[in-house]
Amino acid sequence: MAETMKGLKRTSRCGELTVANVGQTVTVMGWVQKQRNKGGIIFVDMRDRAGLLQVIFEESDCGAESFAKAEKLRSEFVVAVVGKVEKRSGAVNENLSTGEIEVRATEVRILSEAETPPFPIEADSKTKEELRLKYRYLDLRRPDVQNNLILRSKITTTARTFMDAEGFVEIETPMLNKSTPEGARDYLVPSRVHPGTFYALPQSPQIFKQLLMCSGYDRYFQVAKCFRDEDLRADRQPEFTQLDLEMSFVDVEDVIDVTERMVKTICKDAIGLDVGLPIQRMTWAEAMNRYGSDKPDTRFGMELTDVSKVVAGCGFGVFTAALEAGGSVRGINVKGQAEMPRKKIDALIEFAKGYGAKGLAYMSIMPDGTYKSSFAKFMTEEELKALAEAMNGEVGDLLLFAADKTALVWSVLGALRIEIAKQLEMIDNDKFNFLWVTEFPLLEWDEDANRFVAMHHPFTMPMDEDLHLLDTDPGKVRAKAYDIVLNGVELGGGSVRIFQSDVQEKMFEVLGFTKEDAYERFGFLLNAFKYGVPPHAGLAIGLDRFVMLLVKADNIREVIAFPKVKDASCLMTEAPGVVDDIQLKDLQIALDLQEVNE
């Protein structure tokens, strides 16, 4: 039934034609968006990745055979049309880029017929994501997803061009690697040739790019696919892409400089956004104290205030107990929300509990100047007044407090601050606030493992002025590590790497690795360092998140062609799947599946 395109050659995309093409005879090919049959005249909207084009069929132009075919056209048929570009004699369609013109068909061929799709192929889809992902090949026809992927392609091209001009060499690193537990779970790939052994897919090209520095490539860049077998989120997929770079003979400033110029170039190219340089910087300590987060959203205020000193010795046991346990009491001031209904406050308390808070203390400054508070009866009028003043509380404000271990207080208020800002629509969606967060702690204490773990990774260089603390007070050591944050989302991060073996050994020691452990896992890197290693540093930017934020998508799946769903499966291919016994036998793998009950 379907016809061939023999003898025809496409002359342009549907959406690319303009008034400049009027008078030309063109051949266009694409999908039928919509057919409108008026009887003696038929309008067909054709669609390709460039946009829509109206084709007009009249029997006097195209002959009886083509007219009969035009009558048969249904949505998503693939057609080739030969015709002449004309200025519309009817009304102009303001909504279309091709709205001033149309193609008067002289011939049509039906290259492929189509069943009615399970959901409409149109922008701003209202269809359930489940269905869209099952038929992703249809969903990918929709103009908004197409625009996202086309923009993504443009961004990687811009990044490559920029990095090339800056003297970076793009080098591919292996997908099949040795597993180095520590950090995220690895995706494992069994080896057939070496039964019982496994490759691991890379969580990042970290070690390889450091080795490339040892090998003298000086400046490395890669659009790198990475894999982490962890649970998904709206901005997290098990496989994702990083704009990954590493540089030799540099320090923090050099990496920040080249990165922010790359980011600026990409933003300008992709969406015409001017990013002012230098990008604002904030130390990790300042970010935590002001925003309760190491990736603060600076598009709105409502910053945290430490009131530990103000409430010290007050009569409210929840506050004093937290302080005695070495924690702190901090609050946020929700301006003008003194009258927030009890029900909404309770919901916020529940929200805080989700982050591990035992509760939230609140205090409203009423219009008559009195305080309505969950803890008023435990405090004197003077204490309440001092607290309100410390919070810059004015009439009409709602003050919310958390008291606990400081890390928990930060996390609770940091999350609460964002939740409230969303509820009260305090966030300007047109803003793109970039921020560098610097001077991260080198280590963090792992309660479960009862030891320090690297906050970034074990090759991160301590700050020069904190080096001496590595022996005496490792928890206080700050690292030459930096994250770039956009609108409260961690866009990327990196660090200066340790290149002196004595510092590296000390680091492993603090992490509780024996020399044998260290060599077992990273021997090739440590050995490489013996043969002349340049000081080096690098960074990686999450490409998927970057694109997501630039197109204002609300999840990362909108900028990935074939994403996985929450449980890391693919609704279209149904991956992961079971494999043949023959394949398993080849790999000498026996399954030992546990019944999942309880």
Added chain:
RNA sequence: GGCCCGGUGGCUCAGUUGGUUAGAGCGCCGCCCUGUCACGGCGGAGGUCGAGGGUUCGAGUCCCUUCCGGGUCGCCA
């Protein structure tokens, strides 16, 4: 693993304190229509209410279990 939200014709949704034969818009199918573009007119088809069990005279609605999708905490060096 925990918590929260959702699942009703192809799509998006409505469905009251449990009560006749489960509705709407869009889409789809047929006929008509020479300037439509959210085309229009006339007619029509299409539903195991995610699945299983229970309560009840009676369940889309209440209860239990389970599957699927989303958000989030844990997790993500």
